[in-house]
Amino acid sequence: MTQRATMPMILALLVTTVGFATLIFVQEATSPPLVYGAYYCGVLFAIYLFVRLWLPHSDVLLLPIVTMLTGIGLVMIFRLTYDIENEENLAITQAVWILVGSGAMLFVVMFFRNYHRLFEYKYLLALGGLLFILLTFTPLGYEVHGARRWVDIGPVSFQPSEFGRLALIVFFAGYLAEKRDVMAATSRSFLGVQLPSLKYFGPVAVVWAFSLAILVFEKDLGSSLLFFAVPLLMLYVATGRTAYIILGGLLFSVGSLLAYLAFGHVQVRVRAWLDPWQDPDGEGFQIVQSLFNIADGGILGTGLGAGFSQTIPEVQTDFIFSTIASELGLLGATVVLLAFLIFVYRGIKISLLATDDASKLLAFGLTSMFALQTLIIVGGTTKAIPLTGMTLPFVSYGGSSVVGSFLLTALLLVVSEKAGRRIVEEQEYQERSF
Amino acid sequence: MLELQVPLLAAKALLLLLLFAFIYSVVSRSIGDLRRVPDETPERPQQRNGKVPHQRLASSGVPELVVEDSEIMASELRFPLNDGGSTSLGRSSKSDIVLKSDDYVSGEHARITRHGGLLYVEDAGSTNGTYVNGDKTVGATPLRPGDTVRVGSTTFRFVE
Numbered sequence: 001m002t003q004r005a006t007m008p009m010i011l012a013l014l015v016t017t018v019g020f021a022t023l024i025f026v027q028e029a030t031s032p033p034l035v036y037g038a039y040y041c042g043v044l045f046a047i048y049l050f051v052r053l054w055l056p057h058s059d060v061l062l063l064p065i066v067t068m069l070t071g072i073g074l075v076m077i078f079r080l081t082y083d084i085e086n087e088e089n090l091a092i093t094q095a096v097w098i099l100v101g102s103g104a105m106l107f108v109v110m111f112f113r114n115y116h117r118l119f120e121y122k123y124l125l126a127l128g129g130l131l132f133i134l135l136t137f138t139p140l141g142y143e144v145h146g147a148r149r150w151v152d153i154g155p156v157s158f159q160p161s162e163f164g165r166l167a168l169i170v171f172f173a174g175y176l177a178e179k180r181d182v183m184a185a186t187s188r189s190f191l192g193v194q195l196p197s198l199k200y201f202g203p204v205a206v207v208w209a210f211s212l213a214i215l216v217f218e219k220d221l222g223s224s225l226l227f228f229a230v231p232l233l234m235l236y237v238a239t240g241r242t243a244y245i246i247l248g249g250l251l252f253s254v255g256s257l258l259a260y261l262a263f264g265h266v267q268v269r270v271r272a273w274l275d276p277w278q279d280p281d282g283e284g285f286q287i288v289q290s291l292f293n294i295a296d297g298g299i300l301g302t303g304l305g306a307g308f309s310q311t312i313p314e315v316q317t318d319f320i321f322s323t324i325a326s327e328l329g330l331l332g333a334t335v336v337l338l339a340f341l342i343f344v345y346r347g348i349k350i351s352l353l354a355t356d357d358a359s360k361l362l363a364f365g366l367t368s369m370f371a372l373q374t375l376i377i378v379g380g381t382t383k384a385i386p387l388t389g390m391t392l393p394f395v396s397y398g399g400s401s402v403v404g405s406f407l408l409t410a411l412l413l414v415v416s417e418k419a420g421r422r423i424v425e426e427q428e429y430q431e432r433s434f
Numbered sequence: 435m436l437e438l439q440v441p442l443l444a445a446k447a448l449l450l451l452l453l454f455a456f457i458y459s460v461v462s463r464s465i466g467d468l469r470r471v472p473d474e475t476p477e478r479p480q481q482r483n484g485k486v487p488h489q490r491l492a493s494s495g496v497p498e499l500v501v502e503d504s505e506i507m508a509s510e511l512r513f514p515l516n517d518g519g520s521t522s523l524g525r526s527s528k529s530d531i532v533l534k535s536d537d538y539v540s541g542e543h544a545r546i547t548r549h550g551g552l553l554y555v556e557d558a559g560s561t562n563g564t565y566v567n568g569d570k571t572v573g574a575t576p577l578r579p580g581d582t583v584r585v586g587s588t589t590f591r592f593v594e
Contacts, residue, residue, distance in 0.1 A: 005463060011456040018452060022445035061460055068456055181540055184561050240537070303446040328450065335453040342460055355527050357541060422527070 008064035009048050013041050016071030019304060020078065027305030029082045036095045040074065047102050051109060051413060057420025058413045059350055065343045066394060066409055070098050070402070072336060073395035076323050079305055080316050090316060090397060097399040101406030108410035115414045119174035119358050129167030132160040136218060148218045161214075161223045162404035165230070166411070169365040172231050175203075176238040177358035184239035195243050204244060207231045208251045215259055221269065222376055222388035228252060229372055234365045238357070273386040286313050290381050293326035294333075301329025316397040318389050321381045336395070337378070344371045347412055353419040363415045366408050497553055497594045499531065499546075504588035506536050513590075520547040522558070523585050538562045539586035552576045553592075555583055562586065 020037060023029045048063045078091035112118065118125065135141060135151045142150050142157075149159050176183070183200045211228035214220055232248040259266045268283050276284025276291075289312040296302060307326040312319045325333040347367025354360045373393055380387035391401035393408075501511040513531045515521045522529045526541040533539040540560035547554055554574035557564040565584040566575045577583070583590045 005460070008456055008459045008463070011452060011459060015449065015452045015456060018445065018449050022442075022449065026441045026445050061463060064456075064460060068453075181559065181561050300450070301446065303442045304449065306442065328453070331450050332453060335450075335457055338457050339460075342457075342464060345464065 004052070005060040005064050006048075008061065009045065009067060012064050012068035012071055013045065015068060016041070016075060019071070019075030022304045023075070023079055023082070026303075027079075029078075029305065030088075033092070036092050040071075040095050040098060043099055043102050044070075047106065050106070054109060055113070055413055055417040057424055058417040059346050059420070061346055062343065062409055062412060062416075065339050065346075066406070068339055069336070069394035072324065073320065073392075073397070074098070075304070076320055076327075076395070077316050077397045079327070080310055080320075080323060084310070093399075094397050094402070097402045098406075100399070101403040104403050105406040105410040105413075108407060109413060112411075113414055113417065115362075115411065115418075116358070118170050119177070122171045122174035125167045126171035129164040129171070132167070133164040133214070135160050143219075149220045149223065156399070159398075159400040161218075161220070161227075162400040163407070165223070165226060165369065166366075166404060166407055168227070169230065169234075169369060170362060170411075172234050173358050173362035173365055176234055176361055177356070180238040180357060183235070184241055196239070196241055201244075201247060204232065204235065204248060204251070208248070208255065212255050212259075215255070216263075219263070219265060220389075221259075221266065221386075222373075222390035225376065225388065226369060226372055228255075230365055230369045233368045234361055237364050238361055269386045269388065273383060276383070286319070287381075287383055287387060289313075290319055290322040291383060293322045294382065297326040297329045297333075299330045301325075301327050301332055303327060314389075317391055318377060318387075318396065319381050320396050321378050321392055324395075325382075340371075340374045340393075344374075346416075347371075350412055350416040350419060353423065354415055355419060355422050359415050359418065363412060366411055370405075370408060497592070499583065499590040500593055502582060502589045502591045506533060507588060515546055515553065520545050522546075524558070524560075533586055533588055536586040536588065539588075543585050544583075546577070547574070549574075560585075 017037075044063075044067045048067070051058060051063060052060070074091055074094055077094050081087040081090040136148050138151075140151050140153060141148055142152060144150055149161055150157050151160050183196060185196060207228060211224045214227055215224035218224075228248070229252075232244065235244050235248075236242070260270060271278065272284045272287055276287040278284060280288045289309075293307060293309045293312065296307060301307075304327050307323065309315050309319070309323040309326045312322055315323055321333065321336070324336055328335075344367055347363060347370065351360050351363035351367065354363055370393055373390055376385065376388055377390040377392050377396075379385040380390070391398045393405040394402065497515045499513045499515060501507050501509050501513075503509060513521075516530065521531065522542060522545050523531045523533060523539075524541050524543040525533055525536060525539045527534070529542065533543070538561075540558075540562070542558045543560040544564040545556050545558050547556065554576050555564060555566060555571060556574040557571050563570045565571065565582075566577070567581055568584070577592045579592060579594045581592045583592060
């Protein structure tokens with residue numbers, strides 16, 4: 001873990017530069033103030049160097065991947081909005097959010113190097129996370145496109161669930177690390193599946209009820225799915241008992257069916273997924289336009305600025321992947337997915353190398369949330385699964401999402417620093433003893 | 435038309451090339467990291483030096499656990515036991531005898547303590563139990579020289 005990754009970092013920043021240059025010189029877009037570009041490149045490179053110095057044993061590849069993804073995202077957001085009235089400055093806003101996210105990351109890296117302190121306050125964190133999410137039900141909260149997941153506090157509005165779920169993952173990691181031994185103990189088996197004692201299904205039921213509550217009251221399908229799936233995966237990893245997964249799958253099926261029967265907006269999503277052509281100008285419009293754009297890209301893409309993906313509603317947040325597939329083609333979209341894949345691989349690797357159960361579970365939980373989020377939104381835009389409104393981490397436009405993803409990366413970095421330091425110490429110890 | 439197409443094509447190709455150069459540089463570093471997995475290689479110092487330093491069942495006077503059969507450690511590896519205090523076995527790095535990367539070992543698996551003239555092994559609430567001479571222990575079990583203690587996939591022989 002102690003290699004340098006300056007080359008990927010430089011390449012990632014070059015991608016962003018070439019992207020902007022293409023739009024400005026070839027497509028004759030109006031240039032955004034260059035100073036923001038300089039800030040962006042400078043800050044990310046400085047953060048990379050700072051993390052190399054401050055956490056010398058941490059995973060070096062996370063930050064270049066983050067830089068590449070945010071860079072692609074910035075280029076795409078700029079491309080989608082530079083000639084649209086009232087939205088010309090979206091790319092600048094995004095750049096500012098990236099700076100805020102970098103600041104948040106720096107804060108975690110500097111003050112939570114000893115992240116085990118977080119586990120000591122896990123119940124407080126869980127409570128805080130829940131209250132934070134519940135803010136959306138106060139008068140401060142408001143709905144966008146039918147999902148009540150926004151909170152407006154004076155100068156900024158944000159989505160509390162993006163931060164709440166990080167707190168909940170920290171809680172689950174600490175909680176399961178303590179309880180994993182009793183939760184894995186089995187007394188009976190049924191059809192070859194070992195059944196833990198009935199009372200330990202309690203946490204599963206609580207998580208299930210909570211995610212259903214989000215679905216019912218916030219009407220936020222994507223968050224609901226994440227809030228259910230990530231704790232369940234962590235529980236499985238902590239105990240190794242398939243019974244939890246089977247029960248969770250059953251509960252999920254029941255919940256999905258109930259949601260489908262009870263809520264119109266769920267039915268709309270499923271209908272638009274099964275056959276968007278029934279209503280290509282109405283319910284299926286978004287997906288149909290997304291499919292047109294992906295098809296238009298072909299293998300090499302139309303080139304930056306030459307596509308027509310502005311036809312998709314919400315293209316800069318939920319559907320940014322369609323724009324990438326359209327303008328950079330199958331090859332470009334593959335690169336982006338590979339970058340996500342490598343990020344997830346690094347996360348799992350950090351989890352494997354981490355020393356104690358709580359750190360392992362924390363790294364795994366964060367990584368699986370990141371992976372699921374990517375899977376759900378990319379699957380949604382390509383019509384592989386029903387669409388749920390969610391951001392593509394780092395790439396999509398959205399302040400809460402960008403800052404949340406940076407915090408996630410920061411936590412992975414501090415976990416990997418501890419794991420990396422231990423490995424180095426062990427190697428030194430072995431060298432001394434021979 | 436052509437004037438616009440050529441720079442666009444060049445920009446497109448350059449961008450894709452850079453993207454793949456990025457992936458290549460990242461993957462090549464990840465693969466280097468994959469090949470060097472320090473945790474998973476079993477430690478076999480004795481075999482590497484071409485000599486087995488201890489005879490089986492050799493008595494050295496101090497109580498020791500000798501690895502007899504293990505998936506994670508070299509056999510004949512010796513762990514001296516704390517004579518006065520207690521020795522802990524487990525996967526946690528805080529244990530005195532660390533059984534790392536064995537999925538069947540709990541963080542804090544078993545303890546060996548001295549009461550009177552005898553050493554006792556006691557399960558510390560592990561998931562999969564501790565076995566002495568093949569039987570699962572309930573409570574503290576006294577150890578006699580030659581007894582085997584199994585924790586996870588590792589079988590130790592107790593010598594004194």
